[in-house]
Each structure stands twice: as structure tokens, then as C-alpha cells.
Amino acid sequence: MASVENLAAGSATAWAARMAPSLADIEVLADRALAQLPETFRELCRGVVLTIEDFPDDETTEEMQLESPFDLLGLFRGHGLAQQGAGPLSGQMPNMVFLYRRPILDYWAEHEETLGAIVTHVLVHEIGHHFGLSDEDIEAIEREAG
Structure with missing residues (x-):
């Protein structure tokens, strides 16, 4: 059986050459979750545009009264x-789901969940809004689901 020191050293070696997941990496995780x-x-999600960005734009940050883009x-x-x-009105922008890479990575670093699980959770939460559910509705469903 490997010692804890050897496992930690092996883990450090594996991480030493890795880069933070890119926008494309998060998009792959989101596409897999959607699939x-x-x-x-x-x-029901057909036509919803999925966009991955590093942070919310300044307009969104101001509109949502965020203290931080994180x-x-x-x-x-x-x-x-x-x-x-x-159906949509003529000239209406398509429905969009935005996932924000840097806040997702920050959350991942602070919690004991896999990155894939976090991306899936955020994606499903935002799709819930597409279905017309409120944050409270979504939270209640999550509580019931365990």
C-alpha cells in the first residue's frame, strides 16, 4: 500500500503540468451535461444558446448589483x-444560458465537488429558469431530490 506522502507527491506531480480549465473545457463539460x-x-432547450465567458459583463454586474463578478x-x-x-416574437434575441468560468473555478477551489458536478448544477439551474422556475422553485426541487 502506498504511503500518504507518496500519494501526495504523485498528486502534486500530476498537477504540476496542468493548466486551469479553459473556456472550451467548461463548454465540453456543459455540452456533456446537456447531453x-x-x-x-x-x-425544450432547443434554440437556447449556451455561452461560456470568463465573467459576467459590466452591464450584468451592475444590473444584478453584484459586489464582485465572482x-x-x-x-x-x-x-x-x-x-x-x-413562440418568440420577431426580432427577439434567443434565450441564452451563460456559464461564467472564473467564478465556477473559484467555487470549485473552495468546495469538495467535482468540476463536472458544479458545471452540471449551474447549467441545470439556469435551464430551470428557461422553464419558468424561480430560484425558490429550483431550490425546493433540489432539496426534494437530496
Whole structure:
């Protein structure tokens, strides 16, 4: 059995050559998470644009009254399914889900969850807003799901 020192040294060696996950890496994780959703949910997400950025833009930071751009992991922008009625209006921007890489990485560094689990959680949370759910609705569903 390997000693704790050898395991720690091996882990340090493995991490020594690694770079922080890129925007493209986070996008791959998000695409995989989306692909794992049931087909009915994926169908309802058709046309939603998924965008990965390092941080929310200045307009979003101001609008959401964020103390720091690290305070927001993801955001849904658009008109949820409940508000769309028969469909989008002419000239209306597509519904968008934003995932913010740097705040997600910061959260990952501070918690004992895998990066994939965090990206999935944020993505599903924002898709919940696309479905017309409030933060309170989503939190209640998460509590019930355990």
C-alpha cells in the first residue's frame, strides 16, 4: 500500500503540468451535461444558446448589483417557456444560458465537488429558469431530490 506522502507527491506531480480549465473545457463539460438530460428536457432547450465567458459583463454586474463578478456562476437571459406563448416574437434575441468560468473555478477551489458536478448544477439551474422556475422553485426541487 502506498504511503500518504507518496500519494501526495504523485498528486502534486500530476498537477504540476496542468493548466486551469479553459473556456472550451467548461463548454465540453456543459455540452456533456446537456447531453445527459432526458430527451424531453433537451427538446425544450432547443434554440437556447449556451455561452461560456470568463465573467459576467459590466452591464450584468451592475444590473444584478453584484459586489464582485465572482458572485455569479451562471445566468439565464431571455423569456422562459412560460412567457413565450406561441413562440418568440420577431426580432427577439434567443434565450441564452451563460456559464461564467472564473467564478465556477473559484467555487470549485473552495468546495469538495467535482468540476463536472458544479458545471452540471449551474447549467441545470439556469435551464430551470428557461422553464419558468424561480430560484425558490429550483431550490425546493433540489432539496426534494437530496
